[in-house]
Amino acid sequence: MIQVIDRRDFIKQSxxxxxxxxxAAIAGETLIxxxxxxxxxxxxxxxxxxxxxxxxxxxxxxxxxxRQDFGISAVEYVNQFFKDKAKDQTYLREMLKRARDLxxxxxxxxxDGEGALGDPDAAKRQQAVENHYKWIEAAKFLGCKMIxxxxxxxxxxxxxQKLAADGLRKLTEFGAKHKIAVVVExxxxxxxxxxxxxxxxKLVNHPMCGALPDFGNFRVSSEExxxxxxxxxxxxxxxxxxxxxxHDFDERGEEIHTDYHKMMKIVLDAGYNxxxxxxxxxxxxxxxxxxxxxxxxxxRVHQESLTKAK
Numbered sequence: 001m002i003q004v005i006d007r008r009d010f011i012k013q014s015x016x017x018x019x020x021x022x023x024a025a026i027a028g029e030t031l032i033x034x035x036x037x038x039x040x041x042x043x044x045x046x047x048x049x050x051x052x053x054x055x056x057x058x059x060x061x062x063x064x065x066x067r068q069d070f071g072i073s074a075v076e077y078v079n080q081f082f083k084d085k086a087k088d089q090t091y092l093r094e095m096l097k098r099a100r101d102l103x104x105x106x107x108x109x110x111x112d113g114e115g116a117l118g119d120p121d122a123a124k125r126q127q128a129v130e131n132h133y134k135w136i137e138a139a140k141f142l143g144c145k146m147i148x149x150x151x152x153x154x155x156x157x158x159x160x161q162k163l164a165a166d167g168l169r170k171l172t173e174f175g176a177k178h179k180i181a182v183v184v185e186x187x188x189x190x191x192x193x194x195x196x197x198x199x200x201x202k203l204v205n206h207p208m209c210g211a212l213p214d215f216g217n218f219r220v221s222s223e224e225x226x227x228x229x230x231x232x233x234x235x236x237x238x239x240x241x242x243x244x245x246x247h248d249f250d251e252r253g254e255e256i257h258t259d260y261h262k263m264m265k266i267v268l269d270a271g272y273n274x275x276x277x278x279x280x281x282x283x284x285x286x287x288x289x290x291x292x293x294x295x296x297x298x299x300r301v302h303q304e305s306l307t308k309a310k
Contacts, residue, residue: 038268038305041298042074042107044243044279045081047291052081063099063106070291074105076241076277077142079135080112086134092141099142107275108183108241110148111135117171118153118164125163129170136171136180146181146240148212151191151200160190165203172209183240185212186231192220194231201238211238213267214279215258216245232263236270246294247282253297264301 043066051057057065059081066072077095085091099106114135115128132149139147151168153160172182190196201211213235218226248256267276276298280290 036306036309037273038302038309039242039264039273040074040275041072041295042076042105042275042277043070043072043291044076044110044277045078046110047278047280048287049078050287060094060098063095063102063104067102067104069288070295072278072295073103074107074275075099076108076110076148077106077144078110078112079114083113086138089141092138096142106142106144107277108144108146108148109135109139109142110185112150114149116152116154117149117167118151118160119167120154120159120163125167126170129167129174132171133174136175136178136182139180140178144180146183146210147175148183148185148241150187151184151197152189157190157196161196161199161203164191165200168200168209169204169206172204172206176206176208181208181210181240183210183212185214185243186217186226186235187214188217188219190220192218192231193226194218194234198234198238210240211235212241212243213239214243214245215260215263216247216281228258229262229266233266233270236267236272239267239270239272241274242267242272242276243279244276244294244298245279245281246290246297247280248284249282249293249297253293253300255294255297260297260301261304264298264305268305 045062048057052059063075066075082091111132114131115124117125117128119125119128132147135147149171151164153163155163168182168184175182184191184197186192186197197211201209213232215228215232218228218231220226245258246255250256278291278294280287280294282290285293
């Protein structure tokens with residue numbers, strides 16, 4: 001028996017199916033506009049590094065956990081958790097399948113342990129560049145948009161800028177052939193100096209090379225900590241991704257080391273509206289609870305930002 005659906009019921013059901021009321025012409029009627037989405041939330045695999053290192057979970061289960069445990073549908077992988085699988089297409093195909101089956105978007109691969117892209121030794125620098133090729137190819141296979149790298153070097157301030165820019169430019173040119181961007185995180189040493197890293201970006205001068213500002217990685221040395229708000233402000237014009245680093249929360253659910261309201265205003269004021277990746281690193285709550293606390297805080301900041309924008 002065919003059920004006849006009333007025209008108004010059809011409109012109501014269609015809006016509910018979409019999950020939110022948006023602008024649409026359904027049967028000649030216009031619905032109310034949906035609130036603007038200021039940014040999206042992704043999950044960095046490093047948030048679960050303890051569980052991964054202790055084999056309590058497997059890299060292949062990351063996309064499933066992000067989606068089913070935390071309601072997050074975009075992920076950022078860490079190469080350490082499938083280090084020997086960069087060229088294993090059977091393994092990568094399974095990663096891709098599991099993500100796609102769940103409607104999870106693979107965003108990027110964070111790459112460590114492949115050498116210093118700004119090594120003063122030209123041969124070692126070139127080797128480091130080539131060591132990253134396999135991760136660009138893996139990122140392409142997985143449908144990612146970019147890989148995250150480090151700008152390690154040695155020497156004076158200016159020397160390190162030139163050396164890091166040289167390695168990054170070469171890697172970026174390779175990545176561009178695969179339509180994979182190369183992004184640099186503030187990750188210790190001079191890379192945690194916002195002005196230094198901006199200088200490197202300007203020297204590279206390539207649209208496929210950018211920055212990944214991390215809210216918490218501004219320790220330049222044991223004696224120097226760069227101002228995190230200044231650093232993120234400086235890096236945002238080059239940002240292709242953002243890492244919402246978190247450690248500890250107070251009774252109100254605020255991160256006690258970073259003012260997320262101030263930091264996200266910097267991010268949004270820069271015109272950024274893409275993914276902000278949760279990266280929980282704390283010890284006072286479980287990894288799962290830390291991820292949830294960070295997500296809840298980001299969602300609250302999003303709602304407050306929407307309200308202020310009205």
